[in-house]
Amino acid sequence: MQLSAHCESGATVNLLGYYKVKISEPMVFGIGAGYYFGHLPFLKMNFSPVTTYRSLPGLVFSRTCKNLGVSYERKTFKSPQKSMDELDRVLDSGNPCGVQVGAFHLPFFPQEYRMHYNMHNMVVFGKENNEYLIADSVVPGDCKISYDDFVRVRFPKGAFAPNGKMYHITNIPENINFKAPAITGIKKTCYEMLDIPFPLIGVKGIRYFARKVRKWPVKKGNKVASQYLGQSILSLEEIGTGGAGYRFIYGAFLNEAADLLQREELKEIAKEMGEAGNRWRNFSYLGARNCKNRAEPEHTYDFLADIIMDCADMEEKIFKKLKKVNFK
Amino acid sequence: MSAENRPNVKIIDAENLEVNFDFEITHYKMDENGNYSHSMLANWGGKELTNTQSWEIVKERIRDAKERVQKNEVSPIAYFMEKCITDVSTLSKYVGIAKWRIKRHLKPAVFNKINTKILQKYADFFQVDIEQLKNIESSKK
Numbered sequence: 344m345q346l347s348a349h350c351e352s353g354a355t356v357n358l359l360g361y362y363k364v365k366i367s368e369p370m371v372f373g374i375g376a377g378y379y380f381g382h383l384p385f386l387k388m389n390f391s392p393v394t395t396y397r398s399l400p401g402l403v404f405s406r407t408c409k410n411l412g413v414s415y416e417r418k419t420f421k422s423p424q425k426s427m428d429e430l431d432r433v434l435d436s437g438n439p440c441g442v443q444v445g446a447f448h449l450p451f452f453p454q455e456y457r458m459h460y461n462m463h464n465m466v467v468f469g470k471e472n473n474e475y476l477i478a479d480s481v482v483p484g485d486c487k488i489s490y491d492d493f494v495r496v497r498f499p500k501g502a503f504a505p506n507g508k509m510y511h512i513t514n515i516p517e518n519i520n521f522k523a524p525a526i527t528g529i530k531k532t533c534y535e536m537l538d539i540p541f542p543l544i545g546v547k548g549i550r551y552f553a554r555k556v557r558k559w560p561v562k563k564g565n566k567v568a569s570q571y572l573g574q575s576i577l578s579l580e581e582i583g584t585g586g587a588g589y590r591f592i593y594g595a596f597l598n599e600a601a602d603l604l605q606r607e608e609l610k611e612i613a614k615e616m617g618e619a620g621n622r623w624r625n626f627s628y629l630g631a632r633n634c635k636n637r638a639e640p641e642h643t644y645d646f647l648a649d650i651i652m653d654c655a656d657m658e659e660k661i662f663k664k665l666k667k668v669n670f671k
Numbered sequence: 672m673s674a675e676n677r678p679n680v681k682i683i684d685a686e687n688l689e690v691n692f693d694f695e696i697t698h699y700k701m702d703e704n705g706n707y708s709h710s711m712l713a714n715w716g717g718k719e720l721t722n723t724q725s726w727e728i729v730k731e732r733i734r735d736a737k738e739r740v741q742k743n744e745v746s747p748i749a750y751f752m753e754k755c756i757t758d759v760s761t762l763s764k765y766v767g768i769a770k771w772r773i774k775r776h777l778k779p780a781v782f783n784k785i786n787t788k789i790l791q792k793y794a795d796f797f798q799v800d801i802e803q804l805k806n807i808e809s810s811k812k
Contacts, residue, residue, distance in 0.1 A: 348697035389725065453694040455722050458756055481696060500764035573724045591699035595707035610705060617701030631717025634724040
């Protein structure tokens with residue numbers, strides 16, 4: 344088992360690793376086109392609007408498998424009993440199985456992350472006296488969870504409820520080549536960041552987010568603004584992003600892809616990506632100061648919004664460049 | 672959920688939670704030459720501030736709810752709801768009671784008339800006894 348930053352990429356790495364496919368976490372993240380941006384003010388989590396820096400849960404795994412030519416099976420359930428029976432069946436056949444769970448009831452998870460967060464992924468690889476053995480890519484060491492607890496974490500409620508979602512690999516081709524999948528992944532990400540005709544997503548979404556940040560203190564008051572800011576920083580830095588909202592992971596992927604595809608341009612773009620990541624880190628670092636005293640912000644929200652606008656410009660440039668790279 | 676297996680499942684005690692910030696997660700970073708590496712890191716520079724704030728908000732809501740329960744403005748369900756960091760719509764999905772009914776149950780007068788079967792549904796999710804559910808002071812032991 345390998346520790347990783349992003350739970351779903353980590354689960355995918357561990358699942359593929361079981362079948363002797365050597366792949367790194369950034370590679371999975373890049374091939375699965377996990378890079379994303381979306382600000383969704385109509386969805387509330389922990390009483391604050393949702394800002395997401397990665398694609399919907401489950402997409403990284405399914406896209407990676409599709410692009411690599413690996414076949415998989417994924418199921419959701421209404422009945423907890425049926426889902427556990429199915430899980431037992433898959434484990435008995437000797438395959439590890441990925442599950443999406445809620446963090447609120449997860450016993451071995453560190454306390455500070457145990458909010459109602461339903462998008463955690465982990466791999467189940469065995470069963471021993473009614474306890475399931477779990478490889479969680481975020482928590483070091485092997486974990487155990489009892490049957491009852493497991494039912495509870497697999498069927499949490501609320502936003503993005505997983506409904507016992509489980510996935511496992513059914514067939515794996517002999518020779519896996521990462522070259523073509525990496526290109527597919529890059530193209531997909533470029534499309535998602537630049538060309539989706541919806542204003543809350545991609546580079547447009549970042550700008551929209553910046554405009555929203557500017558308005559928070561006027562519309563909601565300093566306290567609520569600080570709460571919203573805190574939540575967006577949490578999802579930017581804390582919730583398994585590997586730092587600066589996956590920007591560093593993606594940079595690492597571009598770097599790896601440059602060696603793989605023998606394109607020097609990608610190395611340069613990877614460096615720019617890292618700079619964009621540094622700028623995001625800048626935002627979260629300064630923004631976090633505002634959370635110290637909620638009533639009196641240390642930095643104005645206009646100033647923070649300007650940083651986000653910067654990030655948007657940087658990322659737009661990066662992806663326009665990336666789109667033009669000729670892979671032929 | 673039977674009574675025996677309740678003790679080994681613990682919902683986090685959000686009201687008195689003292690977060691320690693030792694838990695390390697993988698962080699990626701880039702050096703000046705554009706090379707990437709990753710390492711285990713407990714803090715990226717603002718973890719404590721943001722995390723403390725988000726828990727502080729939760730704790731504040733719990734304190735507010737507790738005061739209102741003590742003044743008999745709302746029923747104890749409001750206090751336990753905040754304690755489990757839920758809102759009415761999430762709670763409704765967990766306990767299987769319609770939102771408008773939960774909102775009704777939040778009134779003390781209505782709460783006193785709820786039958787045991789429905790109280791048990793709430794108690795199961797909050798992981799407390801019915802006695803504790805009726806009297807929030809006793810839940811502190």
